[in-house]
Amino acid sequence: MKVTQLDCLCLILLHLLHTAGSERFEVLGPTDSIVAVAGDDIILPCYLKPNISAEDMTVDWLNLDFLDGRVFRYQNHRIIRDDQIPYYRGRTSLYEEELWRGNTSLKLSRVQGTDEGHYKCLIQSKSWYDDFTVQVLVKAVGSKPVVSIVGHREGGMGLLCESEGWHPEPELVWLNSKGVHLSAGPPEIHRSFKGFYRVKRHVIVQETDTNHFTCRVQQRQINEKMETEIHLPSELFYTTPWRMAFIVLCCLGAIAVIGLSLAIFCICYKKGVIIDQLNLQWENLLLYISDFETIRRHEVNVTLDPDSAHNNLILSDDGKQVRHGELDQVLSDNGNRFSNWSSVLGNVGFSGKFYYEVKVEGKTEWTLGVVIQSINRNMSFIPIPNNGYWTVELKDGEYTAHADSPVTFTPREGPQKVGVFVDYEKCQVSFYNVEARCHIYSFTGCSFTEKLYPFFNPGDSDSISLVICPVDVTD
Structure with missing residues (x-):
């Protein structure tokens, strides 16, 4: 049989169609x-x-x-x-x-x-x-609600209920002993960096025949709820005139005893010496209360991680200093580098108790603190605890603690060296003015689930370096 060119073309087309179909x-x-x-x-x-x-x-x-x-x-x-x-x-x-x-x-x-x-x-x-x-x-079913007594409020008793670890977002309601909803303050909802919800809500209750009150946290979509009941003794709802008089007399008596002791003390010493000694004793008392020297003994060796540094940051060879550069450097894109903030992390994460100090003398802008490793380094998240940041910032002459609701403050004297202390078990991150031996700010009630990494941002308003300093507990 003779095979024509048309037959060959058909065979080729059939083969291509079969291949494409496969x-x-x-x-x-x-x-x-x-x-x-x-x-x-x-x-x-x-x-x-x-x-x-x-x-x-x-x-x-x-x-x-x-x-x-x-x-x-x-x-x-x-x-x-x-x-x-x-x-x-x-x-x-x-x-x-x-x-x-x-x-x-x-x-x-x-x-x-x-x-x-x-x-x-x-x-x-x-x-x-x-x-x-x-x-x-x-x-996610959250924790059993925790109810605490806040104290007397507007003729009644203030109560606070809190629960965390829910998903989707839950509803928190207060009920009386008959299951009727009570009029309460607005709920406060916070979401952690892992996407779980924490809810709390205040209520002011009046005395009833039972004084039984219930906090209920519920999530209707997943048909889950948790409850905690509290009973308040009737004595908590009122304070008699005699009791008030007794409290006032006790306070006046305590003030009189303190005043008399100070007067006797003043008689026994010269005026100038007394003032100096009182100042010294007060400073020693503050040092004792803050236990600052004990905190500094939890020093860790912090070195900057060059693989996390933003392109416009310049690090010293020993990894102890960082400053803002004029131009972006051409650095490898390793997936760990900050791309939106001029920031860098320490190269090691910590848990437990740890402390380090950073020299900020002469700088007009900086941000210091700790973060979790899994923060998103490529997006412009707000640096708050819900996103895995616990930081304090100096900018435009103002100091700001980046809590979930930012706290702006003015210290009595600006720190030249900042100490950062973390107590992982107590869920606290604290900042200190090293030279003044005084406390600056603390984040409390934190939620830690990962190791924490030191965080540094030298700002772009000056070219002075942030310097990680060795801790000398005697300085």
């Missing part, structure tokens, strides 16, 4: 949302139909609630960690041994509140691609 596939997954319990590991199913190998394909998992929100990428037979959202690092993986049969499911470990969202599984071959989207809902 590359086609669908990406499939669950039709229902995935409900995850905080702290657990979950699987986000995704697979190819037909069950062809994905080993030579590119597998992308994206969080659609983020701009450029890459959760995981597999390409060219290896895992690509560039541009991965920082807090997914170390928590995501594929079943690589299952890729040959088209299984591209994602394992997400230690689920947290910020993991809630819509996830896209995108599979690309050389000539075809398809994707599938699944929603993840996170469920």
Whole structure:
């Protein structure tokens, strides 16, 4: 049989169509949302139909609630960690041994509140691609409410209720003994950097026949609630005139005793000597109360991490000094470098108790403190505890503690050297004026779940270096 050129052309076209058809596939997954319990590991199913190998394909998992929100990428037979959202690092993986049969499911470990969202599984071959989207809902039942007595308020008794670790955002209500809602102050809602909610709410209660009151925290979407009941003795609701008179007399008596003691003391010594000794004793008392020298004995050796430094920062060779430079340097993009703030971290994280000192003499701008390692270094987050920052800043002549609600203050004298002390177990971060031996500011009630790294930002208003100094407990 004679084969014509037209026959050859047809055969070639049929072959190309067959080859193109063999590359086609669908990406499939669950039709229902995935409900995850905080702290657990979950699987986000995704697979190819037909069950062809994905080993030579590119597998992308994206969080659609983020701009450029890459959760995981597999390409060219290896895992690509560039541009991965920082807090997914170390928590995501594929079943690589299952890729040959088209299984591209994602394992997400230690689920947290910020993991809630819509996830896209995108599979690309050389000539075809398809994707599938699944929603993840996170469920977390918080702590049993803690109720505390605030004291007398507006003719009644003030109570405060707090609970944390919830997701989604919970509702907190106060109830009387009959289950009727009480009129309370507005709820205060805070969200941690892991996406879990903390709620607290004040109420003023009046005396009733039972004096039983209940704080209830509930989350209707996940059908969960926690309650704490408190009983207040009737004696707390009133203070009799006789009791008030007794308290006043006790206060007056104490003042009289103190005044008499000071008068006798003054008679026994010369005036000038007394004043000097009183000042000295008062200073010694302050030192004793603050226990500053004991704090300084928790010194750690801090060295700057050049891999985390912003491009316009200049570090000394020994890693003890950092200043702002005039021009951006060309440095490697290693994924750990700050890109929006002129900042740098210490090279080691700490827990327990630790202390270090930084010379700020002559500078008109600086920010110091500690942060968690998993902070997002590529986005302009506000540097507050909810985002993993505990810092104090000098800028435009004002000192600001970046609490969840910023605190601006003016110290009696500006520090030339700042001491930073962390008590991990007591959940406190404190700042000290080293020369004046006085306290500047403390963050209390912090929530630490990771090691803390020293944080430095020399500002861009001067070229003077921040200097990490050795601690001399005798200076």
